[in-house]
Amino acid sequence: MERCSLCGTPLETEATACSYCKHPVLKKQRFDEDLPVTPPVNPRRHVLSFIIIFALAVGSIGTWYALTQIDSARTTLAAPVQALPVSDWSDETSAYNQTYSSENPPASYDILKFVRQYTQTVPETANYSKATDTLETFSAIQFATLDAFQSEVGALRTIHVASDSPIPPRLQTVDFKRFVSKGDSYQVRTIETYQLPAGHQLVTYDVRYNVRLHTDHLQITHIVRTEVPA
């Protein structure tokens, strides 16, 4: 119940002045009548404010994301990039006994390394003789299928003729020219130069390799070797 603010006499509901001291009732709240009349709601304003709030939210999320990116860039800078260990990219570790899986697929450099290490077996393959040699002892078999090996024996005739000399031919250069993936297989084209012992003569080949992942290891399935005239 309301009371007079001057003398404390209880006031009647509709009274405009105190019944005892006649003090006018100044701030008597009359909620039922004094409720402010709300203006008609404009739906366009709702859409606009929604858009502005949304834009602000997107903007702040974007800023936050950009800041985290700068942060991670800073951590990278803190650990400077280093040169690769030589054993990672040279032929120090053998490539033919590397195994791969779907979680650990061969990186493209692994394929190049595999082919480069195969080329080191070529001088030995050139000396293969069906009559006297056991196939299994040849290193090339570790890298290639039997069909590929046999096509190599035929294609390496020039080296084979020259290798009557007791000094075996030597691999001199391997230049990788074209390297592509076609689904599950890889195609590598190289230009290879071998030095023959007789008068340091050079033989150059244009070679196309097909390499694929055979269950868990790499295998050369097809080789086309063409001699390039000097």
Add this chain to the structure above:
Amino acid sequence: MRMFAIVLLCSLLMGCSEEPSRIQDELDMGQYTKAVDQATRQDPMDDAAQLMVRLETQFASYHFHDAVTTARKIEQLPLTQDNSVRLRAKSIQLSAEAMIERLKQAAGTYQIERSILDDGLQEQSFPATGQVKVSFGKPHTLLATIQYEQFGTTDATRSDTETVRFEPDLSARLAQSEGLVSYVFSRAGLTVTFEGPGGKRIYQLKKADQ
């Protein structure tokens, strides 16, 4: 006003939704040819994948100067600092530059400092003479030309030129008719070993201009 707000919203959304690369997984695993195979020309990482294939073929061919050039091109692509392609290219560049520097130091004229005959039972020094000149090729950076000048035992010297493919650890082994010749560069100089039926002749050579 309303139109302006919608345009503003759209442009904000466009800025946020930069098209992600479909081939990032392949790139992260170093499968650059697979990435090239799967990417379309519109893929934002297609250029990076193609350049990585070029870089790796040059690096695997031991064309270190070309590899440095390609790695610098990759560095100029708009890639984030921690992008796996950028990091791999930078590592290859540093490796190639380190090799070029090592080869620069290895090239030069070497003179015999010590010569030892090891016949399996004992080691003894023997008189030897001569020098070798070593230079490395381009673009085949690890292909060395070794020029012997009046080199060997005093009664039988050789003066000829040999082309030798070195491995990245700067060593080479060449099969001979009876035995083999090995070359090893180290900080101290160059060691040339001739292995034959009569034992090993080890020549320890030191750079002449040092």
